[in-house]
Amino acid sequence: MDAEDEHSNSMMEEIYSNGGEESTRSRPIISGEQLDVEAYASLYQGRTKITRLMFIADHCDNASMQMEALRMAYDEIKKGENTQLFREVVKKIDGRLGPNYTMDEGWCDSVDRRAEQRKEKLENELNAYRTNLIKESIRMGYNDFGDFYYAHGALGDAFKSYVRTRDYCTTSKHIIHMCMSAILVSIEMGQFTHVTSYVSKAEQTPEALEPVTIAKLRCAAGLAHLESKKYKLAARKFLEVAPDLGNSYNEVIAAQDVATYGGLCALASFDRAELKSKVIDNVNFRNFLELVPEVRELINDFYSSRYASCLDYLGNLKANLLLDIHLHDHVETLYDQIRNKALIQYTHPFVSVDLHMMANAFKTTVAGLEKELEALITDNQIQARIDSHNKILYARHADQRNATFQRVLQTGKEFDQDVRAMLLRANLLKHEYNLRASRKL
Amino acid sequence: MQSVENLVTQIQGLSSIAADVAALHNHLKAAEDMLRSESTRLLSFLEQLDPSKHSLGYLYFLEPCMYGSITKEQANTLVPVIARFLTSCAAEQIRLASEKFITLCKRFKDQVMLLEAPIRGVGPMLTAVRKIQPSTEHLTTLHPEFLQLCLSAKCYKTGLSVLEDDIYEINQPRDFFLYCYYGGMIFIGQKRFRKALELLHNVVTAPMSTINAIAVEAYKKYILVSLIHHGQFSISLPKYTSSAAQRNLKNFCQPYIELANTYNNGKVAELETYIRSNREKFESDNNLGLVKQVVSSMYKRNIQRLTQTYLTLSLQDIASTVQLNSPKEAEMHVLQMIQDGEIFATINQKDGMVRFLEDPEQYKTCEMIEHIDSSIQRIMALSKKLTAMDELMSCDPLYLAKAGRERQRFDFDDFDPVPQKFTI
Numbered sequence: 074m075d076a077e078d079e080h081s082n083s084m085m086e087e088i089y090s091n092g093g094e095e096s097t098r099s100r101p102i103i104s105g106e107q108l109d110v111e112a113y114a115s116l117y118q119g120r121t122k123i124t125r126l127m128f129i130a131d132h133c134d135n136a137s138m139q140m141e142a143l144r145m146a147y148d149e150i151k152k153g154e155n156t157q158l159f160r161e162v163v164k165k166i167d168g169r170l171g172p173n174y175t176m177d178e179g180w181c182d183s184v185d186r187r188a189e190q191r192k193e194k195l196e197n198e199l200n201a202y203r204t205n206l207i208k209e210s211i212r213m214g215y216n217d218f219g220d221f222y223y224a225h226g227a228l229g230d231a232f233k234s235y236v237r238t239r240d241y242c243t244t245s246k247h248i249i250h251m252c253m254s255a256i257l258v259s260i261e262m263g264q265f266t267h268v269t270s271y272v273s274k275a276e277q278t279p280e281a282l283e284p285v286t287i288a289k290l291r292c293a294a295g296l297a298h299l300e301s302k303k304y305k306l307a308a309r310k311f312l313e314v315a316p317d318l319g320n321s322y323n324e325v326i327a328a329q330d331v332a333t334y335g336g337l338c339a340l341a342s343f344d345r346a347e348l349k350s351k352v353i354d355n356v357n358f359r360n361f362l363e364l365v366p367e368v369r370e371l372i373n374d375f376y377s378s379r380y381a382s383c384l385d386y387l388g389n390l391k392a393n394l395l396l397d398i399h400l401h402d403h404v405e406t407l408y409d410q411i412r413n414k415a416l417i418q419y420t421h422p423f424v425s426v427d428l429h430m431m432a433n434a435f436k437t438t439v440a441g442l443e444k445e446l447e448a449l450i451t452d453n454q455i456q457a458r459i460d461s462h463n464k465i466l467y468a469r470h471a472d473q474r475n476a477t478f479q480r481v482l483q484t485g486k487e488f489d490q491d492v493r494a495m496l497l498r499a500n501l502l503k504h505e506y507n508l509r510a511s512r513k514l
Numbered sequence: 515m516q517s518v519e520n521l522v523t524q525i526q527g528l529s530s531i532a533a534d535v536a537a538l539h540n541h542l543k544a545a546e547d548m549l550r551s552e553s554t555r556l557l558s559f560l561e562q563l564d565p566s567k568h569s570l571g572y573l574y575f576l577e578p579c580m581y582g583s584i585t586k587e588q589a590n591t592l593v594p595v596i597a598r599f600l601t602s603c604a605a606e607q608i609r610l611a612s613e614k615f616i617t618l619c620k621r622f623k624d625q626v627m628l629l630e631a632p633i634r635g636v637g638p639m640l641t642a643v644r645k646i647q648p649s650t651e652h653l654t655t656l657h658p659e660f661l662q663l664c665l666s667a668k669c670y671k672t673g674l675s676v677l678e679d680d681i682y683e684i685n686q687p688r689d690f691f692l693y694c695y696y697g698g699m700i701f702i703g704q705k706r707f708r709k710a711l712e713l714l715h716n717v718v719t720a721p722m723s724t725i726n727a728i729a730v731e732a733y734k735k736y737i738l739v740s741l742i743h744h745g746q747f748s749i750s751l752p753k754y755t756s757s758a759a760q761r762n763l764k765n766f767c768q769p770y771i772e773l774a775n776t777y778n779n780g781k782v783a784e785l786e787t788y789i790r791s792n793r794e795k796f797e798s799d800n801n802l803g804l805v806k807q808v809v810s811s812m813y814k815r816n817i818q819r820l821t822q823t824y825l826t827l828s829l830q831d832i833a834s835t836v837q838l839n840s841p842k843e844a845e846m847h848v849l850q851m852i853q854d855g856e857i858f859a860t861i862n863q864k865d866g867m868v869r870f871l872e873d874p875e876q877y878k879t880c881e882m883i884e885h886i887d888s889s890i891q892r893i894m895a896l897s898k899k900l901t902a903m904d905e906l907m908s909c910d911p912l913y914l915a916k917a918g919r920e921r922q923r924f925d926f927d928d929f930d931p932v933p934q935k936f937t938i
Contacts, residue, residue: 450823462826462867478877478886485889490712492896493680494719496903498754500684501721 108133108393110141114149116320116327120223120261121398123149123158128398130165140170147174154188155226156181188225195221212241219254232258232267245278249286256293260325268297288318292326296399299334304407305342311335312351316360326399332361333390334400336368340375341410345418348376380415381436387411413449420446420455420466428464439464518552521545522559525571529607535570539610542574550578557595565599569607572599577614580621589625593634596622600638605645612646616655623659632666639663643676650679658692665699673700677709682899691717691728698735702804707743714739718763719755725762731799733763737770738804745815747774769795773805782812782837813838813847814856821857821870829866841866 110129114122126146130139143166150159163176199214215238222231235254242248252275259267272294275286282290295310314331339352352358353376362369367386374383387408394404419434420426432442446466449455457468521541528538542549549556556575565572576599579592596618608615619642626635639660646654657676664673677697684690694713701710717732740747749771751760764771769792776788789796789805796802816836820827829841829848838844848868851857858871875882907913 447823451819458825458870459823459827460825461828461831462865462869467825472872475873475875475877482886482889485893489889489893489896492900493682494712494716495754496682496899497684497690497716498719498721499903499907500682501687501690504684504687505721505723 108138108396110138110145114142114145116329117323119324120153120155121324123153123155124261125398127162127165128401129396132396132401140166144170144174151177151180154184154224156184156188157226188221191221208241208243212238212243212247215241216250216254219258223258228258228262232262232264245280248278249275249282253286253289256290257325260293260296263300265297265300268293272297284315284317285321288315289322289325291315292318292322292331295331295334296326299338299399299403302403302406304338304403304410308335308338308342309351312339312355312358314357314361316357328361329364330397330399332358332365332368333394333397336362336365336372337394337400337407337411340372341407341414345376348372375411375415378419380419380434383415384412384436412445413454416445416449417455420457420468423466424468426457426466428459428466431466518549518555518559521549521571522562525563525568529568529571532606535607535610538570542571546574549574550581552578557591560595566602566604569599569603570610572603573608573611573614573618577618580618584625584628586628589628593622593625593629596625597634597638600642600645603645608645609648615642615646619656620659623663626663627666632663633669635663636660636667636669636672640672640676649683651681652683653681653685653689653693655686655689658689658696661693661696661700665696665703668703670700670703673697674704677701677713687720687722688728691720691726691732694720695728695732698732698739702735702739707739711736711739711743718759719752722756722758725758725766729759730763730766733759734767734770734799734801735804737767737774738801738808741774741777741808742804742811745811746778749774773808777808777812780812780816782809782816785809785812814851817847817851818857821859824870826867826869829861829868832868 108129110126113129114126117125123146126142126149130142130146133139133142143162146162147159147166147170150162159181160176163174166174168175195214195217199211199218202210202214215234219231219234219238222228222234232255235251235258238251239248242251252271255271256268256275259265259271272290275282275290291310291314295307295314298304298307298310311331312335314335318328318331320328335358336352339348343351352372359369362372367390371383371386371390374380374386391404391408394400400407416435419431428439428442432439435442437445443459443461446455446457446459450457450459456471457466459466524541525538528534528541556579560572560575563572563575576596584592600619600622619639623635623639626632639656643654643656643660646656660676661673664670673696677700681690681693694717698710698713698717701707701713714732714736717729718736720729722729737747749764751763773785773788773792776785779785786809789809793802796805813836817832820832820835829844832848833839833841833844836844836847838847845861848857848859848861852859852861858873860869860871861867862869
């Protein structure tokens with residue numbers, strides 16, 4: 074009991090101290106600064122690096138950042154063989170980056186020509202394998218085809234080729250390879266239903282999976298849930314990712330992303346107990362959180378009810394999160410949910426709350442807070458009523474007895490009405506029946 | 515061939531006991547054609563008959579007088595005669611010739627309408643309804659006629675006395691449709707929207723093979739009343755609604771359904787512009803008054819919602835959230851709602867604050883207990899009726915024949931396995 078009291082006392086202090094102390098407790102919030110595109114891009118490799126860079130270029134309104142992103146995308150594409158993407162980027166750059174970053178027809182043609190030759194060679198090889206009916210070789214052939222298409226940006230064909238290898242898989246290792254390739258391509262295509270199905274296929278293989286593979290699968294599943302707005306499931310998947318992941322999956326997701334995605338989804342969807350047991354006390358996930366200290370801080374702030382600083386962190390992170398290819402569509406919803414959760418949690422333990430104090434804690438005006446609370450009360454998420462005159466929020470305890478009486482009378486009335494209407498209809502039907510019978514006679 | 519004079523004496527002689535009345539009925543039936551040909555003279559003979567004693571004969575004499583077109587002057591003389599007959603006639607005699615009685619009443623109604631004095635017909639018609647009803651559960655053809663008179667005369671309260679009986683027995687669906695429609699209108703006039711909704715709902719969901727105009731009009735009013743009373747309207751009709759109604763009603767009531775959609779958005783301004791642009795449609799349906807009530811109900815609904823979230827709120831804030839022009843207007847609305855018992859609140863005029871209170875009903879008073887008790891009694895009676903009906907249905911030969919045909923003829927369970935044991 075004592076411990077609990079102490080806890081609540083300290084919490085009270087926190088709440089009171091929330092408003093004023095903020096200025097003294099100024100922590101450096103790194104992510105508030107402009108996104109360092111180069112550092113960001115270095116987290117990833119392969120196609121996702123390019124698509125992420127292009128996404129940033131499309132969605133940011135800072136011209137220098139946009140150019141920076143496009144420049145890096147250009148360089149990155151030049152290393153690969155995707156002429157289609159190359160043309161796109163050149164079109165976007167539109168000569169703004171000087172003569173070094175213009176259309177390179179020569180490069181395109183040579184890449185295309187080489188691709189043509191390689192394709193022919195692959196086709197010949199595959200046909201030879203198929204006539205010889207060597208399973209392993211056929212699988213390899215299709216797999217090469219998949220890799221080839223993937224490199225050249227024909228994602229649909231790549232997906233088909235990878236899936237085709239399935240009939241020729243002999244060991245579970247092959248199956249997992251097939252699944253991982255299919256998942257990679259599906260994520261690139263944004264086909265997250267495929268992702269879920271291939272994740273479950275990979276998880277069903279009889280042999281024990283390597284820890285890294287498991288971690289990768291968890292990431293993919295988490296992304297799929299995130300995309301379908303099932304934030305709670307997404308959070309669970311991200312939280313299960315083992316630290317073995319490291320940089321091994323950076324063609325899809327960086328370890329930092331796991332922390333951010335998982336942390337935000339968990340904040341938006343978990344209750345207090347779950348947050349404590351699954352996020353804060355989670356040793357595995359702590360490793361990820363160390364990579365993104367802002368997210369770690371804001372989760373801790375949320376848990377220890379320092380909402381102002383938590384919302385501060387969130388606000389600072391927002392601009393960068395909006396540039397994230399996966400989180401972009403969900404930032405607003407997640408933020409709203411987190412804010413609502415914070416409001417609900419704040420009011421929960423009290424019988425009455427001073428709105429001035431609460432507005433201070435949430436860094437908003439009393440009028441704005443009133444509107445937010447009103448929405449939550451109407452939604453029946455907070456059981457309370459607002460005393461707008463004295464600016465106090467009173468908790469409201471529903472009178473069970475009265476409510477029961479009310480409901481009983483209501484139900485009685487409805488039953489009465491329904492039965493009478495039914496009897497009437499039955500009589501009308503009977504009449505109709507009689508009418509028809511008499512007509513027959 | 516009898517003369518009219520003879521008939522009069524017969525009527526006078528044969529009106530006292532039931533057997534004689536039956537014989538008289540036969541005589542009168544035989545003389546019907548003659549009476550019709552003599553219709554111009556009949557009125558003068560009526561003075562020799564007493565409407566309370568010789569009701570059947572009186573009816574047969576009176577009825578032919580109503581044929582053909584009737585001028586205002588004639589109506590002026592006829593109406594009091596019929597009114598007197600209706601109030602004083604003997605119920606058991608007129609029930610022998612109920613159809614004649616009903617036509618008489620209908621003509622009577624036409625005449626009072628012709629005289630533009632519907633109120634003169636209300637009283638006599640009410641007694642007529644009561645006399646021809648075998649029990650209060652029966653719906654007669656006179657019911658809708660009577661209610662229509664009440665509506666034209668604006669005597670809503672008189673209409674209520676008939677409407678408060680529960681009706682179960684129906685002879686003509688048309689009567690039922692009209693009865694519910696007019697009844698709904700009377701309840702709307704009395705602002706008893708719950709009952710109105712119930713009656714209109716009955717019309718809309720009644721079994722019908724083809725859509726009819728009454729149902730369409732009723733559905734329009736149903737939408738409006740539902741918005742006024744519940745503050746919402748769901749487009750889907752219950753499962754038991756006839757397919758004809760489900761298919762067609764919506765097409766006939768498009769402006770009303772759009773009105774309901776606009777209402778659901780919760781913006782008063784939008785609702786008002788919509789109504790303004792469709793004003794003539796509502797006007798031509800004679801529903802403009804109800805539509806206006808829908809608008810004011812929206813203000814009420816919004817204020818009521820505030821009581822759920824606020825303990826105190828300034829009139830200024832109420833005005834701005836409910837989109838009223840001034841705090842003064844908001845005060846009027848709140849005051850009206852407090853008066854009508856729709857919200858529980860006090861207004862502090864000094865600070866311009868409204869304090870919302872909880873529902874003071876504690877369900878502890880004697881009245882409340884009596885009310886609950888009566889509800890229980892009522893529902894028990896109702897469920898008894900339901901059981902009786904169910905039993906009746908399961909004994910009905912027509913139903914059994916139909917149900918039997920649908921079931922497999924030789925069900926294995928039909929054979930009783932017990933006797934086999936005894937054969938061993």
